[in-house]
Amino acid sequence: MTPSRRRPVVGYLHETYRVSERRACRVARMAISTFRYKSMQEPRTALRLRIREIAQTRVRYGYRKIRVLLNREGWKVGKKLVYRLYREEGLTLRYKPRRRRRTALHRRERFRPTAPNQLWSLDFVADQLADGRRFRALAILDVFTRESLAIEVGQRLKGEDVVGALNQLRGKRGVPKVLFCDNGSEFTSHTMDLWAYHNRVQIDFSRPGKPTDNAHVESFNGTLRAECLDVHWFATLTEAKQVIESWRREYNESRPHRSLGERTPSEFACQIALNGDLTSSQAAENSP
Helix, strand or coil: CCHHHHHHHHHHHHHHCCCCHHHHHHHHCCCHHHHHCCCCCCCCHHHHHHHHHHHHHCCCCCHHHHHHHHHHCCCCCCHHHHHHHHHHCCCCCCCCCCCCCCCCCCCCCCCCCCCCCCEEEEEEEEEECCCCCEEEEEEEEECCCCCEEEEEEECCCCHHHHHHHHHHHHHHHCCCCEEEECCCCCCCCHHHHHHHHHCCCEEEECCCCCHHHHHHHHHHHHHHHHHCHHHCCCCCHHHHHHHHHHHHHHHHHCCCEHHHCCECHHHHHHHHHHHHHHHHHHHHHHCC
16 A cells, blocks of 8 residues: 555544554554655646646546647646646546457458548447437548548438438548448448449448457547547537537547647648648659
8 A cells, every 4th residue: 555545544543543643653554754744846736727627628538638738738747747646636537448358350451541531431329319319420530630520410310311421521522542331231221332333432341240340430439429428418419419510620620649649630631731732842843
């Protein structure tokens, strides 16, 4: 047991049983000098308050993402300091990893994107309103930039709704080369197959019972549920659409992503676009 946990025990024995501090320390097996020690470290009250404010606003953010947001606000703090204050404030998230019970079965090599708009991943996530009515949300993710391209919300989403969402994105970003999705009826419908044929898009379906084949959007849906669906109580479908769309924009514009070097998806996409423009302009200058 650490001194931070023994100290309350000593205080309890001293106050409840009216014994001396020295005797209480002997019972708790704690040195009297350790019990009476007063830390000389700066309390950092302002930093603690800001960490607590961020944690209360973004309840599923760990200390790493909180540190990134603090650095963006001008706080020059390291991860060890933020981690210590984060734990002392009692903000630690509980995480229990799942144990793998079967040997992993590797499948053939799948398409890997090297630029934006090459590979999109689609999947559904379900929730319910305050009156018990169920609704679904279709998440569309750009695998390369990790951008959330769209989240279509409705009570009964069918293949026609999936095609409609893809057509809206086609007018803004074009069409991808490959779509990752599961074997749901919405993705295997005739309407979806016809859209893919006319737009020359390949659909790569996940193996039955293998959600890891579509891991990127599965991870995104877990984040959507933890940071948005589980922390809001939707009264109407319209409210659900507004809150989810607001969260989607925050995810793209202000949420740091570890796989992108703690940059947001929008920042990463802008940097990729800028580098591409610079490369094409340099090639034009060097051409005869």
